[in-house]
Amino acid sequence: MExxxxxxxxxxxxxxxxxxxxxxxxxIPSPLPNLKMQLRYVVIPKTAYRKHxxxxxxxxxxxxxxYLYDPSSNSFNYQRLQDAWRNGYRVANQAIAEAVNAEIExxxxxxxxxxxxxxxxxxxxxxxxxxxxxxxxxxxxxxxPDSRCWHFLPSNITQEIYRGLVGNDIVGFQTERDARNxxxxxxxxxxxxxxxxxxxxxxxQGHRTLARAYPISISVTEERRIVQSLAGRRAAExxxxxxxxxxxxxxxxxxxxxxxxxGFQAYAxxxxxxxxxxGKVKFLAFLVPSRQSLPEYKRLNSEVLKLxxxxxxxxxxxxxxxxxxxxxxxxxxxxxxxxxxDVLLVNPIIDGMNxxxxxxxxxxxxxxxxxxxxxxxAFQQLGKAAIPTSPLDVAETAEAxxxxxTLPPEERERRARLARQIVEQNNLQTWLTRQIEDxxxxxxxxxxxxxxxxxxxxxxxxESEPELAPSPLSLSAG
Amino acid sequence: MExxxxxxxxxxxxxxxxxxxxxxxxxIPSPLPNLKMQLRYVVIPKTAYRKHxxxxxxxxxxxxxxYLYDPSSNSFNYQRLQDAWRNGYRVANQAIAEAVNAEIExxxxxxxxxxxxxxxxxxxxxxxxxxxxxxxxxxxxxxxPDSRCWHFLPSNITQEIYRGLVGNDIVGFQTERDARNxxxxxxxxxxxxxxxxxxxxxxxQGHRTLARAYPISISVTEERRIVQSLAGRRAAExxxxxxxxxxxxxxxxxxxxxxxxxGFQAYAxxxxxxxxxxGKVKFLAFLVPSRQSLPEYKRLNSEVLKLxxxxxxxxxxxxxxxxxxxxxxxxxxxxxxxxxxDVLLVNPIIDGMNxxxxxxxxxxxxxxxxxxxxxxxAFQQLGKAAIPTSPLDVAETAEAxxxxxTLPPEERERRARLARQIVEQNNLQTWLTRQIEDxxxxxxxxxxxxxxxxxxxxxxxxESEPELAPSPLSLSAG
Numbered sequence: 034m035e036x037x038x039x040x041x042x043x044x045x046x047x048x049x050x051x052x053x054x055x056x057x058x059x060x061i062p063s064p065l066p067n068l069k070m071q072l073r074y075v076v077i078p079k080t081a082y083r084k085h086x087x088x089x090x091x092x093x094x095x096x097x098x099x100y101l102y103d104p105s106s107n108s109f110n111y112q113r114l115q116d117a118w119r120n121g122y123r124v125a126n127q128a129i130a131e132a133v134n135a136e137i138e139x140x141x142x143x144x145x146x147x148x149x150x151x152x153x154x155x156x157x158x159x160x161x162x163x164x165x166x167x168x169x170x171x172x173x174x175x176x177x178p179d180s181r182c183w184h185f186l187p188s189n190i191t192q193e194i195y196r197g198l199v200g201n202d203i204v205g206f207q208t209e210r211d212a213r214n215x216x217x218x219x220x221x222x223x224x225x226x227x228x229x230x231x232x233x234x235x236x237x238q239g240h241r242t243l244a245r246a247y248p249i250s251i252s253v254t255e256e257r258r259i260v261q262s263l264a265g266r267r268a269a270e271x272x273x274x275x276x277x278x279x280x281x282x283x284x285x286x287x288x289x290x291x292x293x294x295x296g297f298q299a300y301a302x303x304x305x306x307x308x309x310x311x312g313k314v315k316f317l318a319f320l321v322p323s324r325q326s327l328p329e330y331k332r333l334n335s336e337v338l339k340l341x342x343x344x345x346x347x348x349x350x351x352x353x354x355x356x357x358x359x360x361x362x363x364x365x366x367x368x369x370x371x372x373x374x375d376v377l378l379v380n381p382i383i384d385g386m387n388x389x390x391x392x393x394x395x396x397x398x399x400x401x402x403x404x405x406x407x408x409x410x411a412f413q414q415l416g417k418a419a420i421p422t423s424p425l426d427v428a429e430t431a432e433a434x435x436x437x438x439t440l441p442p443e444e445r446e447r448r449a450r451l452a453r454q455i456v457e458q459n460n461l462q463t464w465l466t467r468q469i470e471d472x473x474x475x476x477x478x479x480x481x482x483x484x485x486x487x488x489x490x491x492x493x494x495x496e497s498e499p500e501l502a503p504s505p506l507s508l509s510a511g
Numbered sequence: 512m513e514x515x516x517x518x519x520x521x522x523x524x525x526x527x528x529x530x531x532x533x534x535x536x537x538x539i540p541s542p543l544p545n546l547k548m549q550l551r552y553v554v555i556p557k558t559a560y561r562k563h564x565x566x567x568x569x570x571x572x573x574x575x576x577x578y579l580y581d582p583s584s585n586s587f588n589y590q591r592l593q594d595a596w597r598n599g600y601r602v603a604n605q606a607i608a609e610a611v612n613a614e615i616e617x618x619x620x621x622x623x624x625x626x627x628x629x630x631x632x633x634x635x636x637x638x639x640x641x642x643x644x645x646x647x648x649x650x651x652x653x654x655x656p657d658s659r660c661w662h663f664l665p666s667n668i669t670q671e672i673y674r675g676l677v678g679n680d681i682v683g684f685q686t687e688r689d690a691r692n693x694x695x696x697x698x699x700x701x702x703x704x705x706x707x708x709x710x711x712x713x714x715x716q717g718h719r720t721l722a723r724a725y726p727i728s729i730s731v732t733e734e735r736r737i738v739q740s741l742a743g744r745r746a747a748e749x750x751x752x753x754x755x756x757x758x759x760x761x762x763x764x765x766x767x768x769x770x771x772x773x774g775f776q777a778y779a780x781x782x783x784x785x786x787x788x789x790g791k792v793k794f795l796a797f798l799v800p801s802r803q804s805l806p807e808y809k810r811l812n813s814e815v816l817k818l819x820x821x822x823x824x825x826x827x828x829x830x831x832x833x834x835x836x837x838x839x840x841x842x843x844x845x846x847x848x849x850x851x852x853d854v855l856l857v858n859p860i861i862d863g864m865n866x867x868x869x870x871x872x873x874x875x876x877x878x879x880x881x882x883x884x885x886x887x888x889a890f891q892q893l894g895k896a897a898i899p900t901s902p903l904d905v906a907e908t909a910e911a912x913x914x915x916x917t918l919p920p921e922e923r924e925r926r927a928r929l930a931r932q933i934v935e936q937n938n939l940q941t942w943l944t945r946q947i948e949d950x951x952x953x954x955x956x957x958x959x960x961x962x963x964x965x966x967x968x969x970x971x972x973x974e975s976e977p978e979l980a981p982s983p984l985s986l987s988a989g
Contacts, residue, residue: 100582100659100660101581101582101583102581103579103580103581103584104578104579104860104861104902104903105579105767105768105860106581109903111903111904111905111906111907112906115906176659178657178659179578179656179657179688179692180688181578181654181656181688181861181886182578184884184885184886184901184902185860185886185901185902185903186901186903186904187901187904187906187907188885188899188900188901188904188907189907191901210657210658210659210695210699213691213695213708214657217688217691221688221885221891230691230708230709231708231709289583290583382582382583383582383659406662407662407666407699408659408662408663413699421666422666423662423663423664423665423666423669424582424662424663425582425587425589425663425664426589426664426665426666427589428589428590428593428665429589429665429666
């Protein structure tokens with residue numbers, strides 16, 4: 034199958050690559066040697082890019098969709114918002130849509146378009162406008178809130194988002210709850226929309242869109258390969274001396290949704306309530322700095338490090354450092370370390386899915402347990418195997434950590450095995466296969482419709498050339 | 512029909528009444544002469560009452576259910592929350608449940624229990640525990656958020672709330688969206704619950720609960736009677752000299768959800784953008800101070816009055832005062848005034864329903880238009896007749912006000928008539944009738960089941976005395 038990846042140029046390198054000698058009509062071969070695809074960078078002016086990526090995508094949509102927004106305080110500047118929408122978000126979506134449209138027009142067989150995430154809500158409708166019969170599918174990685182939250186944005190923006198998304202044939206979400214929220218929103222935001230909650234469909238202006246849940250996952254084999262690699266084994270050797278008698282770990286981007294401070298507070302509260310654990314239970318935190326161009330993130334960074342220092346000063350001494358923080362982006366080390374946790378703390382305030390919980394479940398070798406937020410998307414699959422917690426309640430999280438550390442071995446083993454099996458049986462392949470099955474069903478329908486039309490046309494004017502739907506997608510094993 | 516109203520004693524007067532000579536087993540005749548009912552006050556210690564009413568009900572549940580909560584800031588103190596829950600909310604609910612149980616035990620025929628609102632989430636389960644066959648119904652006046660918001664509370668509290676509510680046979684909400692959010696929450700919060708979204712039911716531990724939408728309304732005749740009363744006519748006389756060439760009005764409790772400051776800001780922005788309206792379009796605001804024991808509310812009070820002064824200083828002069836504020840609780844005056852608005856601004860951030868929008872629609876005599884938040888429950892019924900706005904967007908609200916003021920007369924008339932008809936056809940009677948029909952359906956079912964059981968018992972042991980379900984409720988016309 035021929036694949037072209039259309040992506041926004043983010044860095045100076047991307048911009049150079051798009052203009053390089055290698056580039057042919059804006060396409061370059063994939064930089065990843067094992068992926069047979071072409072890459073097409075879309076370049077827009079830097080100010081438009083900042084308005085698209087920093088302002089609308091990461092300051093507005095990210096926070097709103099993660100419920101990190103109090104409508105009684107004035108956190109958005111609506112004039113700036115409208116400017117960033119017009120001159121950033123729309124510009125970027127238009128540029129991506131044009132590049133996709135160009136690819137569609139150049140393709141020899143009718144392609145299928147798969148779009149990703151909250152940066153591209155307007156693209157599908159822009160493609161459909163030019164190519165009404167192309168099948169488009171969009172997967173949304175982050176939560177989809179109640180329609181009331183969507184109305185916190187200006188009406189023109191909310192409506193454009195919904196009109197853009199129902200340009201798709203399928204919109205995929207992490208959980209059923211997100212898909213239902215999307216449908217409920219369509220009912221009230223798109224005038225004249227017909228929503229069928231049981232079928233999971235919205236019909237608007239004659240076009241039908243399916244809303245589906247496809248919980249995303251990890252490869253499983255790839256994570257285990259990394260752990261077994263030379264680099265993985267070296268990283269493990271360096272982690273081993275840092276473990277306590279028992280070890281809590283967390284692996285997260287430094288990000289408000291991840292709730293890192295409350296995790297450390299819960300650990301401190303546990304040490305306060307159970308002094309016998311001091312000197313015994315360590316906390317290794319693998320934290321990846323993120324979005325440092327946004328002031329909220331910079332502030333959070335220093336807040337987290339300050340809190341760690343305070344807790345270490347309070348509960349540690351010359352011979353024992355309660356919390357050890359690794360503050361960089363080293364996935365191999367994090368995966369290697371997760372072999373050894375007794376408890377993996379995954380306590381996001383809200384999370385679309387949370388893949389760290391799934392990675393931990395399959396690489397851990399110590400019957401380690403998950404302490405998992407009820408508000409993580411992953412809770413729907415892993416809740417049964419985890420110790421649940423309410424993310425904002427430090428006392429409850431402290432208790433959950435204690436429970437996880439003190440559960441009897443056979444129960445630890447049972448839960449760790451259950452978590453592992455759930456992830457093994459619902460890996461990245463499952464995620465992709467389910468989407469491709471749904472797309473193929475639509476392709477079948479389109480082909481049947483085209484064949485019927487052809488037959489009817491043959492009977493009336495036999496010389497005309499019918500347009501056939503593309504052949505079904507197939508997924509290679511790799 | 513014999514009705515007993517069980518209510519929490521709120522004031523010193525209530526407490527005295529409960530202990531008065533008139534009281535017989537805690538019951539006193541209704542203070543409202545036209546209602547044939549008895550009143551039973553439930554008295555709990557004042558500290559428990561404050562924890563129940565001020566802390567859990569009004570600071571926690573009210574804000575959470577109105578989405579006025581940013582989970583990344585620490586606005587709840589969880590230790591205080593747990594204390595208020597245990598020693599306030601549970602205590603109050605237990606006391607109410609005991610009083611209701613005593614009434615059930617004293618009643619000559621099997622009663623039906625109707626519970627109201629967010630102060631009493633635990634009562635139904637407490638009644639069911641003692642009287643499993645009693646039919647209980649609870650109507651929730653405020654929004655029901657996405658289950659992710661519920662998980663911002665400690666797990667024990669969230670679970671107790673849901674377990675309490677599924678003690679009811681029917682839970683009523685303002686909108687379909689609220690009912691669906693409730694069902695979605697039941698699916699994830701109540702372990703083992705079976706939720707049927709199409710039927711609108713949740714079955715938990717063998718008991719079935721219906722979730723239904725009953726949009727609340729106003730009497731219509733009562734509001735018009737007040738306007739026509741002597742007091743109403745007198746109030747109107749005093750309002751007339753204050754009107755501008757055109758007049759915007761609002762009637763609200765001074766309450767964060769009502770979004771009063773952004774309403775005044777929108778008016779100011781409109782005067783800024785359309786200087787021709789200065790000296791012509793007035794704004795009369797009927798504001799009722801509310802919950803003055805909570806510091807947030809006090810702050811809002813002064814913030815609102817300060818903003819009014821600023822706008823009046825900026826756009827007014829000796830001969831013209833742009834905004835006129837009436838800051839007290841005079842419903843007759845507000846109703847009388849609403850006859851004369853050209854635009855009624857109802858721009859809550861979030862509102863379960865909003866009855867002011869409905870009152871305005873039926874008492875107004877000038878083809879006045881509603882500017883209405885998309886996030887008000889009333890929007891589902893009145894949206895078509897209103898000029899919609901997104902509550903947080905001051906620019907959009909300013910534009911909506913301008914549109915409402917400048918719409919051609921025939922369109923004003925059409926929309927005003929439509930709004931009036933919608934409210935007339937969906938009045939308080941409709942609201943009550945729909946609930947009673949659903950209750951009667953359950954009573955029918957229970958009677959049929961009891962009769963079947965009786966028939967079977969007669970065949971085996973003919974002497975036994977069957978317990979019959981109560982007779983259906985009927986609603987008198989008054």
